[in-house]
Structure formats: structure tokens, C-alpha cells
Amino acid sequence: xxxxxxxxxxxxxxxxxxxxxxxxxxxxxxxxxxxxxxxxxxxxxxxxxxxxxxxxxxxxxxxxxxxxxxxxxxxxxxxxxxxxxxxxxxxxxxxxxxxxxxxxxxxxxxxxxxxxxxxxxxxxxxxxxxxxxxxxxxxxxxxxxxxxxxxxxxxxxxxxxxxxxxxxxxxxxxxxxxxxxxxxxxxxxxxxxxxxxxxxxxxxxxxxxxxxxxxxxxxxxxxxxxxxxxxxxxxxxxxxxxxxxxxxxxxxxxxxxxxxxxxxxxxxxxxxxxxxxxxxxxxxxxxxxxxxxxxxxxxxxxxxxxxxxxxxxxxxxxxxxxxxxxxxxxxxxxxxxxxxxxxxxxxxxxxxxxxxxxxxxxxxxxxxxxxxxxxxxxxxxxxxxxxxxxxxxxxxxxxxxxxxxxxxxxxxxxxxxxxxxxxxxxxxxxxxxxxxxxxxxxxxxxxxxxxxxxxxxxxxxxxxxxxxxxxxxxxxxxxxxxxxxxxxxxxxxxxxxxxxxxxxxxxxxxxxxxxxxxxxxxxxxxxxxxxxxxxxxxxxxxxxxxxxxxxxxxxxxxxxxxxxxxxxxxxxxxxxxxxxxxxxxxxxxxxxxxxxxxxxxxxxxxxxxxxxxxxxxxxxxxxxxxxxxxxx
Numbered sequence: 158x159x160x161x162x163x164x165x166x167x168x169x170x171x172x173x174x175x176x177x178x179x180x181x182x183x184x185x186x187x188x189x190x191x192x193x194x195x196x197x198x199x200x201x202x203x204x205x206x207x208x209x210x211x212x213x214x215x216x217x218x219x220x221x222x223x224x225x226x227x228x229x230x231x232x233x234x235x236x237x238x239x240x241x242x243x244x245x246x247x248x249x250x251x252x253x254x255x256x257x258x259x260x261x262x263x264x265x266x267x268x269x270x271x272x273x274x275x276x277x278x279x280x281x282x283x284x285x286x287x288x289x290x291x292x293x294x295x296x297x298x299x300x301x302x303x304x305x306x307x308x309x310x311x312x313x314x315x316x317x318x319x320x321x322x323x324x325x326x327x328x329x330x331x332x333x334x335x336x337x338x339x340x341x342x343x344x345x346x347x348x349x350x351x352x353x354x355x356x357x358x359x360x361x362x363x364x365x366x367x368x369x370x371x372x373x374x375x376x377x378x379x380x381x382x383x384x385x386x387x388x389x390x391x392x393x394x395x396x397x398x399x400x401x402x403x404x405x406x407x408x409x410x411x412x413x414x415x416x417x418x419x420x421x422x423x424x425x426x427x428x429x430x431x432x433x434x435x436x437x438x439x440x441x442x443x444x445x446x447x448x449x450x451x452x453x454x455x456x457x458x459x460x461x462x463x464x465x466x467x468x469x470x471x472x473x474x475x476x477x478x479x480x481x482x483x484x485x486x487x488x489x490x491x492x493x494x495x496x497x498x499x500x501x502x503x504x505x506x507x508x509x510x511x512x513x514x515x516x517x518x519x520x521x522x523x524x525x526x527x528x529x530x531x532x533x534x535x536x537x538x539x540x541x542x543x544x545x546x547x548x549x550x551x552x553x554x555x556x557x558x559x560x561x562x563x564x565x566x567x568x569x570x571x572x573x574x575x576x577x578x579x580x581x582x583x584x585x586x587x588x589x590x591x592x593x594x595x596x597x598x599x600x601x602x603x604x605x606x607x608x609x610x611x612x613x614x615x616x617x618x619x620x621x622x623x624x625x626x627x628x629x630x631x632x633x634x635x636x637x638x639x640x641x642x643x644x645x646x647x648x649x650x651x652x653x654x655x656x657x658x659x660x661x662x663x664x665x666x667x668x669x670x671x672x673x674x675x676x677x678x679x680x681x682x683x684x685x686x687x688x689x690x691x692x693x694x695x696x697x698x699x700x701x702x703x704x705x706x707x708x709x710x711x712x713x714x715x716x717x718x719x720x721x722x723x724x725x726x727x728x729x730x731x732x733x734x735x736x737x738x739x740x741x742x743x744x745x746x747x748x749x750x751x752x753x754x755x756x757x758x759x760x761x762x763x764x765x766x767x768x769x770x771x772x773x774x775x776x777x778x779x780x781x782x783x784x785x786x787x788x789x
Contacts, residue, residue, distance in 0.1 A: 161399065165392035173387040173728045181722045188718030189244075196248050196711035197255065199333070205326035206247035213243050213318045217311035225303045232303035234673040237738075239311040241716040242286065242680050246319040248715065249275055249688065252339060252708035254327065259335035268324050276320055278691040281635050282684040283316035285628045289679055292623035298616035305620065308676065341710070345702030348754065352698075355755035362752045366651050369658035376657050379666035380610030381582055385730030403433050403574050407585070407602040409592050411571040412564075413437075416551070419569035422596055426573050431584075431591040433576040438551050438562040438569060446548055457544035464541050475519050482515040573599070610669075617672060621679070625650075628683060636694070641764075644756050645690045648748045649682040655744040656737070665737065670730035674737040678745060681716060685709050685749045693757045694764060700754050709749065717742045 193203045253275040258267035293305020386393045399405040413419035419437045427435040489508035493501035577584040632642045723735025
């Protein structure tokens with residue numbers, strides 16, 4: 158006996174989600190704390206960030222529940238978005254504080270300088286990210302709209318806490334001074350290397366972009382919810398076995414206004430090559446009834462003396478039963494001979510069983526009789542009933558059966574079965590499309606899950622476009638430079654294209670779970686781009702060797718550590734989410750660190766530099782062919 162259905166699958170899914178929960182939680186905490194330690198080198202600063210994120214998550218959860226009432230499978234993803242960006246804001250502030258503390262020595266002065274130095278970039282990043290998430294609100298999919306509201310509100314909350322609660326905690330805990338520079342000095346030579354070869358880097362990035370864009374038409378969305386579950390658990394394996402059989406797999410349903418219309422639709426749909434059969438109330442009414450009734454009447458007259466004899470023998474004695482068993486066994490063995498064909502093998506097996514019963518005690522034979530004779534009598538009663546037929550019409554069918562196919566308001570149901578297995582998404586898509594040409598109003602599980610997938614993809618595309626426009630307008634108002642706005646958003650667009658192209662190359666399909674990685678890519682990508690653009694605008698040129706790059710790398714590493722561990726989950730949906738998050742973060746980091754500085758150096762090389770710095774910068778470039786860096 159194998160169980161399936163919504164309740165067993167929900168129970169098994171919870172089990173697969175928790176199967177490696179302790180391992181994932183342990184790895185996640187170790188990785189996150191390690192990244193925070195590399196970034197901050199202070200237990201007090203780490204505690205300050207974690208407490209700030211916890212407070213912000215609590216406030217965001219409360220605000221979300223107050224407005225939306227309850228979270229769904231999409232909107233609950235705000236937790237991942239909040240933690241990723243909340244940790245990023247905290248790391249940005251604390252790393253900048255560490256750099257200022259190394260120079261100023263005084264804690265209060267370092268906090269003030271950190272706030273004035275990074276506060277503007279954090280404010281712009283938070284506002285842009287919040288505007289992007291709030292752009293999800295007009296979408297038709299409720300889960301995406303609610304996700305946009307809760308995540309956007311969370312960005313404003315985490316920004317406020319990052320410039321109020323976090324500095325207050327640092328002040329109270331008073332971490333020790335910073336004896337060493339905070340930047341990654343090993344990366345400093347790469348600044349000059351990449352800026353000297355900025356054209357080659359931009360050309361290579363353009364080539365990669367075109368190659369990645371060419372793969373975008375092949376991105377697929379897996380609309381089958383069963384693909385998000387562990388196929389090895391009993392309930393899912395049983396459901397998949399049932400789906401493989403067209404007789405027990407998902408079907409399409411059509412409602413017809415009249416009996417005649419239902420019959421016509423069923424006939425037209427049944428003729429489709431993608432359809433195995435179409436059933437309606439008429440499927441239970443036999444055709445050619447007069448001829449069949451005559452044949453059954455002939456059979457009844459021939460078999461009635463056997464099925465209903467006038468005289469019956471008395472029950473046999475036990476000795477007679479034993480002798481009949483032996484006689485039957487001899488006859489079976491004689492008929493089977495030495496053949497190895499399946500019927501002969503079965504005959505010898507039955508002969509052995511009868512011989513065993515003949516040798517057994519009377520009680521054993523009685524139990525055998527109880528096991529076999531009642532069901533034999535039932536079968537004989539069914540045969541007797543089948544030989545006494547009567548004409549069947551749609552009105553003489555059992556009332557329970559009629560209710561399954563005819564609604565009280567007079568609508569007639571037509572059920573359509575696919576010819577191929579429903580586990581093949583492409584075949585299921587073709588099956589649905591073929592039936593829709595005849596009956597556009599068709600419904601059923603195949604239609605529901607495909608339309609849900611289309612709604613989600615359409616909602617995310619709409620939200621992405623609105624977010625991109627809203628962020629562009631906000632950045633243009635704040636930065637007042639079309640070139641810098643393009644540099645802040647161009648790498649983000651490239652990271653999105655590269656992430657989707659990677660999905661095609663790796664055979665990773667988008668689904669209801671991992672599509673949440675795209676808003677996270679939007680939030681973190683915009684924030685990282687804004688940090689670099691604002692730093693360049695303020696005059697920083699050695700970006701890779703700066704404290705900012707340390708904060709960006711370890712912020713991305715922390716987020717990747719927090720969500721990348723989902724990749725090892727035994728739950729396919731959760732694992733695909735971790736995989737796509739890791740891919741998107743990798744592309745964001747590559748593009749922000751290596752392409753964005755080259756774009757800035759090529760497009761706006763002198764913006765943010767004072768006149769003496771411009772002259773020194775130009776002189777250095779003429780003498781060495783490279784771009785000299787200005788620390789701050």
C-alpha cells in the first residue's frame with residue numbers, strides 16, 4: 158500500500174526540508190560568522206550587526222503582517238532579501254568605521270566620519286532598492302506584490318537602523334582601535350592593470366553580453382510543482398507513477414451548455430492526436446444496445462442452467478475434497494508436461510498448492526475454503542446479474558454518477574485524457590494548447606499550473622521593468638548625471654543577463670522557488686553599483702584596494718554563505734534556490750569588481766577630482782600610461 162495526495166506530500170515535503178536542516182544551519186552560521194570576522198575582525202562589531210539585523214527583521218515582519226495579514230510562498234522570501242541587504246548595510250558602515258578609526262583613533266570621530274562618508278551612498282542604495290521593490294505593487298500576482306511591499310519597507314527600516322541603532326551599539330560596546338589599514342592591499346595593483354586595459358575589458362564584457370543575450374530565448378520556467386519536491390519520498394514517487402499512466406494522470410475539463418454540445422465537443426477533442434480519449438455522460442451509455450441485448454439474452458439462456466441449477470449435490474466430504482485436489486493436481490501436471498512456458502509454470506505451481514492442501518489438516522482446507530469460496534460466489538452473482546441486462550440511457554444511470562457529469566444548473570462536463578505521460582512538461586503544454594483550440598474555456602490541473610507559471614513570470618517581468626524605470630528616475634534625480642546613472646544600472650542589467658544565460662548553460666530551469674533570486678540580484682546589485690559609483694564621484698580611484706571593496710566582497714560572501722548552503726538541501730526547490738542565488742551573486746561580484754571600475758575610468762575618468770588632482774591624474778597617465786589612484 159502506497160499513499161499520495163496533498164496531505165502525505167505536504168508531510169513528506171516538510172520532512173525533506175528538515176532532513177539536512179541542522180547541517181545547513183551549522184554550515185550557514187559558521188560561514189556567515191567567518192565572513193563577518195574577515196570583514197570586521199571584532200566580535201563586538203559582529204554582534205552589533207547581527208542584533209541590528211534581528212531587530213530590523215522583527216520590525217519588518219510585524220509591518221508585513223499588519224498590512225498583508227499572512228505571508229505566502231512568494232512574499233515570505235522577504236526574509237532572504239532583508240537578511241542579505243541588512244547584513245550588507247551593516248558591513249558597509251562598520252568597514253567604513255574601521256577605516257576611519259584607523260586614521261582618527263577616536264571612536265566618536267570615526268563614527269561621525271563613517272556616517273558622513275558612507276551615509277549618502279547607503280541612503281541612495283536603500284531608496285533605490287526600496288523604489289525597485291515598491292514597483293512590484295502594480296503586478297497582477299498577489300505574492301509578488303506583497304513581496305514588493307514588505308521587502309521595500311524592510312529596506313527603509315534596515316537603512317534607518319544602520320544609521321541609528323548600529324552606531325549606537327558600536328558606541329556602547331566600544332570596540333578597540335584599528336592598528337592596520339582596512340583595505341585589501343593585494344588588489345591595489347589590479348586597479349592600475351584594469352584601468353590601463355579598460356577598453357579591452359569593456360570589449361570583452363560586450364562580447365560576453367552578446368553571447369549571454371543569445372541564450373535568453375532558451376530560458377525555461379518549470380511550471381510543474383512536483384519538480385520542486387523530492388522524487389524519492391513515497392508520496393511524490395507514487396504521484397509520479399500515477400501521472401505516468403494517462404488513465405490516472407492530470408486531465409482537462411470542459412463545460413458544455415447542453416447535452417448535444419457536450420457530445421459534439423467530446424467527439425472533436427477525441428479526434429486530436431494529443432488526446433487518448435474524451436469522456437462525458439454518454440461514455441457510460443453503451444452503443445448498439447439492441448444487438449448487444451440480443452447476444453446477452455442468448456448467453457443467458459445457455460448459461461442459466463449452469464448458473465442456476467434446479468438440483469444441487471450435497472456438500473462433499475473431506476475425503477472427497479482431498480481426492481478432487483489430487484485429481485486436479487495430476488491433470489495440471491499432465492497438461493503442463495516439461496514445458497517452461499509461463500502457463501505450464503503456473504499450472505505446476507497450482508498443482509503443488511493443491512497437493513499441499515491435500516496433505517494438510519482439515520482446518521487448513523477450511524481456511525482455504527473461506528478464502529476462496531465467498532469471492533467465487535460474488536463473482537458468480539456478478540455474472541448472473543450481467544446476464545439480465547436492460548436498456549441504458551443517460552437518465553437511467555445511477556444518480557451519483559449523473560452528479561459527477563451533469564451540474565444542477567444543466568451544464569455538462571467533458572473530461573479529456575492526454576495520450577502521452579503528463580510528467581513531460583512539453584507534451585503537457587502541447588496537449589493543453591491543442592484542446593484549447595477547440596475549447597478555449599478548458600480548465601483543469603494542466604491549465605492551472607501553466608497559467609500560474611505564466612502569471613508569475615509575467616509579474617516578475619513587469620516588476621523588473623517597473624523597478625528598473627523607478628530606480629533610474631530616482632538615481633537621475635539624486636546623482637544628476639545620466640552617465641553615472643547608466644554606469645550604476647548597466648552592470649546590473651549585464652549581471653541579470655549573465656545569470657539567466659548561466660541557467661541555460663547549466664540546465665537550471667526557473668521555478669516557483671528559485672525565481673526569488675532575481676529580486677535579491679536587483680537589491681544587492683543596485684546597492685553594490687551605487688557604492689562604487691558614489692565612491693568614484695567622491696574622488697576615489699583605487700577602488701579595488703579600498704575598504705569599500707573589502708566590504709563589498711565580504712558582504713557578497715556573507716550573503717552567499719547564508720543562502721548558498723541551501724544548495725545542499727535534499728528538497729529540490731530549496732536546492733535550486735541556493736544554486737541560483739550563488740550564481741547571481743558570483744556574477745554581481747565579477748561585474749562590479751572588474752567591469753565597473755573600467756567603465757568608470759573610460760566614461761567619466763575625472764569626475765569627482767579637484768583641479769590639482771586632475772592635473773596630477775593626467776600627468777601620471779601621460780607618464781606611465783596608467784591611472785594613478787587617490788585613496789579618498
